[in-house]
Amino acid sequence: xxxxxxxxxxxxxxxxxxxxxxxxxxxxxxxxxxxxxxxxxxxxxxxxxxxxxxxxxxxxxxxxxxxxxxxxxxxxxxxxxxxxxxxxxxxxxxxxxxxxxxxxxxxxxxxxxxxxxxxxxxxxxxxxxxxxxxxxxxxxxxxxxxxxxxxxxxxxxxxxxxxxxxxxxxxxxxxxxxxxxxxxxxxxxxxxxxxxxxxxxxxxxxxxxxxxxxxxxxxxxxxxxxxxxxxxxxxxxxxxxxxxxxxxxxxxxxxxxxxxxxxxxxxxxxxxxxxxxxxxxxxxxxxxxxxxxxxxxxxxxxxxxxxxxxxxxxxxxxxxxxxxxxxxxxxxxxxxxxxxxxxxxxxxxxxxxxxxxxxxxxxxxxxxxxxxxxxxxxxxxxxxxxxxxxxxxxxxxxxxxxxxxxxxxxxxxxxxxxxxxxx
Numbered sequence: 001x002x003x004x005x006x007x008x009x010x011x012x013x014x015x016x017x018x019x020x021x022x023x024x025x026x027x028x029x030x031x032x033x034x035x036x037x038x039x040x041x042x043x044x045x046x047x048x049x050x051x052x053x054x055x056x057x058x059x060x061x062x063x064x065x066x067x068x069x070x071x072x073x074x075x076x077x078x079x080x081x082x083x084x085x086x087x088x089x090x091x092x093x094x095x096x097x098x099x100x101x102x103x104x105x106x107x108x109x110x111x112x113x114x115x116x117x118x119x120x121x122x123x124x125x126x127x128x129x130x131x132x133x134x135x136x137x138x139x140x141x142x143x144x145x146x147x148x149x150x151x152x153x154x155x156x157x158x159x160x161x162x163x164x165x166x167x168x169x170x171x172x173x174x175x176x177x178x179x180x181x182x183x184x185x186x187x188x189x190x191x192x193x194x195x196x197x198x199x200x201x202x203x204x205x206x207x208x209x210x211x212x213x214x215x216x217x218x219x220x221x222x223x224x225x226x227x228x229x230x231x232x233x234x235x236x237x238x239x240x241x242x243x244x245x246x247x248x249x250x251x252x253x254x255x256x257x258x259x260x261x262x263x264x265x266x267x268x269x270x271x272x273x274x275x276x277x278x279x280x281x282x283x284x285x286x287x288x289x290x291x292x293x294x295x296x297x298x299x300x301x302x303x304x305x306x307x308x309x310x311x312x313x314x315x316x317x318x319x320x321x322x323x324x325x326x327x328x329x330x331x332x333x334x335x336x337x338x339x340x341x342x343x344x345x346x347x348x349x350x351x352x353x354x355x356x357x358x359x360x361x362x363x364x365x366x367x368x369x370x371x372x373x374x375x376x377x378x379x380x381x382x383x384x385x386x387x388x389x390x391x392x393x394x395x396x397x398x399x400x401x402x403x404x405x406x407x408x409x410x411x412x413x414x415x416x417x418x419x420x421x422x423x
Contacts, residue, residue, distance in 0.1 A: 001022050001023060001024075001025045001026070001027065001052065001053070001056065002023075003019050003022055003023055003056060003060065004060055005019050005059070005060055009059075009060075009062070014098055014101075015059060017091075017094050017098070018055070018059060018094060018095055018098045019059075020091075021090055021091040021092070021094050021095050022052060022055070022056050022090075022095065024088045024089060024090045024091075025049060025052050025088060025090050026088050027049050028049075028087065028088070029047075029049060030085045030086065030087060031047060031048040031049060031081075031082035031085055031086055032047045032048070032049070033085070034081040034082060034084065034085045034338050034339070035047050035048055035081060035082055036077055036079060036081070036339050036340045036342075036358055037075050037076065037077065037354065038050075039339065040354065040357055040358070043072075045068070045072040046072055046075055048082035048086075048090075048092055050072065051072055051073060051076060051095075051096070051099075052090070052092075052095060054068065054069045054072055054073065055069070055073070055095050055096075055098070055099045057069070058099065058102060058103075059098070059099075059102065063106055064106045064107060065102065065103050065106060065107055069099075069103075070103055070107055073096070073099045073100065073103060074103075074350070074351070075351060075354065076096055077308070077340050077342070077344035077347050077358075078093070078096055078097075078228060078344060078345065078347075079308035079309075079312060079340040079344055080092060080093060080308060080309075080312035080313050081308060081312050081338055081339070081340070083312060084311070084312045084315070084338070093268070093313075094271070097227055097232070100227075100228070100229070100230035100232075101230045101231075101232040102230075103230055104229070104230030104231060104232075105230075116154055116349070116350070117229055117350075120225065120229065120346050120349065121221075121225055121226050121229060121231065121234065124189060124190055124225055124346070125189045125220070125221035125225055125226065125238070126189065126221075127189055127192055127193055130189065130190065130193045131193050134162055134163075134165075134193060134194075137158065137159055137162035138162055138164075138165070140159060141159050141162055143159065144156045144159040144160055147159065153352040153353065154349050154350065154352060156352070157348055157349050157352035157355070157356075158349055160387055161348065161349075161383045161384070163194050163195070163383060163386070166195065166196050166197055166410075167196060168192065168196035168197075168199060168200055169196075169197075169200050171200050171203045171204055171207075172203075172207060173203055173207065173212060173213040173214070173215070174207060174212055175207050175210050175211055175212045176207050176208050176210065177210060178210055179210060179211075179212060180209070180210035180211055180289070181210070181211050181212070181252075181253040182211065182212045182214060182251075182252050182253060183206060183211050183212070183213060183214065183252055183253050183254045183255070183256050183285070184213075184214045184215075184216050184246055184249055184252050184254075184255045184256065185199065185202060185203065185206070185213050185214070185215060185256045185258070186219070186222065186255060186256060186257045186258070186259075186262055186263075186266070187199070187215055187216075187219055188221070188222065188257075188258075188259055188262055188379075189220065189221040189222075189225075190225075190259070190379055190380075191258065191259050191262075191379040194379050194382075194383060195379050195382060195395065197398065197409065197410065198258050198379070198395045198397060198398060199258060201395065201397045201398040201400075201401035201402075201406060201409075202256070202258045202282050202397045202401075204401050204406045205282070205286065205292070205397055205400055205401045205404065205406070206256065206282070206285075206286075208292040208401075208404055208405065208406075209286065209289055209290065209291075209292050210289075211253070211289075213256075214249050214252065216242075216245045216246055216248070216249050217245065217248070218241070218244070218245035218248070219241075219242050219245040219246070220238055220241055220242060220245075221238050222238065222239070222242065222257075222262040222265040222266055223235035223236070223237075223238035223239050223242075223265055223272070224261050224262060224264070224265035224345060225345060225346060226238065227265070227272075228344075228345040228346060228347075229346070232272075235272060236272055236273050239269050239272050239273045240273055243269070243273070243275055243277070246277070252278070253278070254278045254279070254280040254285055255277050255278055255279050255280070256280055256281075256282050256285055257279060257280070257281055257282065258281075258282045258377075258395065258397060259378055259379050259380075260281060260307040260308075260309040260310035260313070260314070260316075260377045260378040260381075261307070261309040261313075261345060261378055261379075261380060263279055263280070263281040263284075263309065263310070263313075263314055264309040264310075264313035264314050266279035267279045267313075267314060281310060281314060281316055281377070282397050283310075283316065283319050283320045283323060283377060283396055283397065283400075284314070284316050284319055286323060286397075286400065287319040287322065287323055291323055291326055291327065291400065291404065292404040292405070293404065294326070294327050294328055294403050294404055295403060295404060295405050296328075297328070297403070297419065298418070298419045299327070299328040299329045299330065299403065299419070300329070300330070300371075300372040300373045300412070300415060300419065301329070301330040301331075301332060301369075301370070301371040301372050301373070302324055302329045302330065302331050302332065302371055302372075302373045302374070302375050302399065303332050303334050303366050303369040303371035303373070303374050303375070303391070304320060304321045304324060304331055304332070304333070304334065304375050304396070305334055305337070305341065305362070305366060305374055305375065305376040305381060305385065306320070306334075306337050306338075306377075307376060307377045307378035307380075307381050308340045308344065309378060310377050310378065311337075311338070312338075320375070320377060320396050321333075323396070323400060324375065324396060324399060324400070327399065327400050327403035327404070328403055329399060329403070330371075332369040332370070332371045333369070334362075334365050334366050334369060335365040335368060335369075336361070336362075336365050337365075339358070339361070339362065340358055340362075341358060341359055341362040341376075341381050341384050341385055342354065342355035342356065342357070342358030342359045342362070342384055343355070343359075343378070343380035343381050343383065343384035343385075344380070345380065348380075348384055355384070359384055359385065359388050360388060362385065362388075363385060363388035363389050366385070366389060366391075367389065367390070367391075371391060372391060372415065373391055373392055373393075373394060373399070373412065374389060374391050374392065374393045374394070375393075375394060375395065375396040375399055376393055376394075376395065376396075377395060377396050377397075379395075382394075382395065392409075392411035392412055392414075393411070394409045394411050394412070398411075
């Protein structure tokens with residue numbers, strides 16, 4: 001695609017990087033078949049190549065973006081399915097992140113939008129505030145239908161995502177048996193409050209594999225939520241704070257993420273702040289170092305939902321189902337597995353109507369597998385899908401922990417009698 005950036009514009013490294021990405025696009029249209037919003041809406045402006053054209057015009061013109069550009073950029077999930085299918089290697093992540101930052105800097109949004117977009121990072125990236133908000137959310141959950149009828153869809157969507165209360169059990173972070181190494185486990189901001197059982201399962205699995213687990217003091221949000229909102233400076237500040245906290249820990253073999261969205265963000269630190277980190281998704285790392293010995297026991301059938309941030313953002317596709325199969329689970333593929341469930345960071349809050357349609361489509365495809373359990377490697381996907389499915393939704397690391405000697409995931413308790421130890 002041709003561009004017409006001025007030399008002065010190209011002196012900006014962000015503009016230069018985006019111009020290079022735009023020029024790689026040949027408008028072949030391969031991306032349209034895998035773009036969730038184009039599949040739903042059939043609007044060229046809601047396809048990656050359509051958005052690239054809108055972004056090109058917006059960046060070349062500079063200044064306030066058109067309402068059309070804002071509308072269709074906002075509708076992008078950042079699922080990055082387009083990057084998986086793009087034969088030209090377009091760096092769409094660079095383009096969409098740059099576009100959001102440009103809109104944030106040059107567009108004055110309506111007051112309700114500004115308030116919501118300020119509240120999301122102010123609450124969700126700070127565990128203590130999120131904990132209090134979740135308590136209030138549980139009290140207000142009965143109001144969800146009323147809020148939806150009153151046209152307050154974002155607030156109704158927030159209440160729908162509020163999970164039942166859960167606590168982080170006490171677990172040892174020391175390596176079992178011969179110590180093979182030392183890793184940092186990203187604590188995150190949303191996951192510890194929404195699904196604390198995932199961190200506990202990850203620690204048990206990693207220590208059982210022979211690794212000491214370190215929880216770095218002073219670590220905070222990875223920055224993904226802020227970047228999704230176009231708050232690039234805020235995301236960079238969070239990244240630098242984390243880098244300082246990890247440096248204080250000393251040498252480690254890897255920095256492990258249990259939330260796929262966080263893992264994708266950590267692997268983007270080189271682009272964001274110019275410093276790469278040895279980031280690994282927990283499933284990626286366990287696949288590399290080997291699954292601990294499996295305890296013989298009946299295992300339920302599992303529908304593996306591939307989080308977009310894992311399969312597209314990090315290109316981790318074969319490892320999770322392979323590990324689950326090695327652990328004795330009957331793993332079933334989900335039809336249209338490349339399409340997003342609608343969670344996408346905070347998309348299900350900002351775009352609840354489209355997110356709901358994607359969720360229902362994904363839930364129907366998962367139900368069609370007939371699996372007893374759903375495994376999803378991202379806290380957002382788990383929160384998005386749980387209300388729409390009859391089967392329990394757990395993180396794959398919970399299942400792998402259970403299969404290698406850990407406790408059965410609490411969500412599977414109703415089926416315990418049918419899963420007695422095989423003789």
